[in-house]
Amino acid sequence: MVWYFKIWTLVLKGLLLFMLPLILVVIILEKAFSIIQKLIHPITTHLPQEGIFGAGMLPLLAIVILFFITLIAGVWIEKKKVKTIIPFLEDKLLVLIPGYTLLKSRVNEVFGDLDSKCKSVLVGENDQWKFGIEIERNENGYSMVFFPDPPDAKSGELKMIKSDSIKILEVSMSSLTNLIKKYGLGSTSLIK
Known part of the structure; x- marks a missing residue:
């Protein structure tokens, strides 16, 4: 194999298997953070003007709300009815994300989910x-x-x-x- 073909192959692998999923996660989190900030913007007049650790109260409140939304989503995913929907989503949508199945198996391994068949x-x-x-x-x-x-x-x-x-x-x-x-x-x- 020609050396420059190998370099381009590695660049494409790095782009598709690492950078693209990472960028998608960052974009989704940034969008969620922005939406939450817009939703809670009307209550900024009731928040203290001084921030904590150099950050304003609006971003901190948005982070706390995002944390609780993800916590509720995690609890919701553990429900029996939702667990029946997840395989459908994985088969139709999540398999399009490069490396999703391998990542899911490793996450299941870390959290002790014995249902992982891999x-x-x-x-x-x-x-x-x-x-x-x-x-x-x-x-x-x-x-x-x-x-x-x-x-x-x-x-x-x-x-x-x-x-x-x-x-x-x-x-x-x-x-x-x-x-x-x-x-x-x-x-x-x-x-x-």
Whole structure:
């Protein structure tokens, strides 16, 4: 591969897999903050004129309101009725966000959500083994496995593989992705 093609590939990956989601989150938070400030602007005459820690009362109040809105949204998401809507949203809308599924699995892992079906695995092919993430397993004896590529572990290859050629690792997905980011350095400690 020509060196400049590799550079452009890395630039595009960085743009699409890192910068775009980050910019979208910043834009959404900025827009939410702006809307809240406009809604509470009429009560600014009743707020003290001096700020706290160098910030005015209006932005601080907007931050507090945004915090409570997200807290209420978090409580609302835990409701049983809402949990039935979330898979529909994920299938139709959220899959369009690059790296969403991998990020969701890592968040579930951090917060101890055992419903996460993704597992760290080793897949054997012709006396060679490859690290992967089992996305799902069906009753016909096949598994969908994502093979992340270094250095970012967000892009890679997706394959349907016979489940009997897969060894499930007792390793968290974050540990596996960190291992892949280091080009496999330290992988011998995972294999028993």
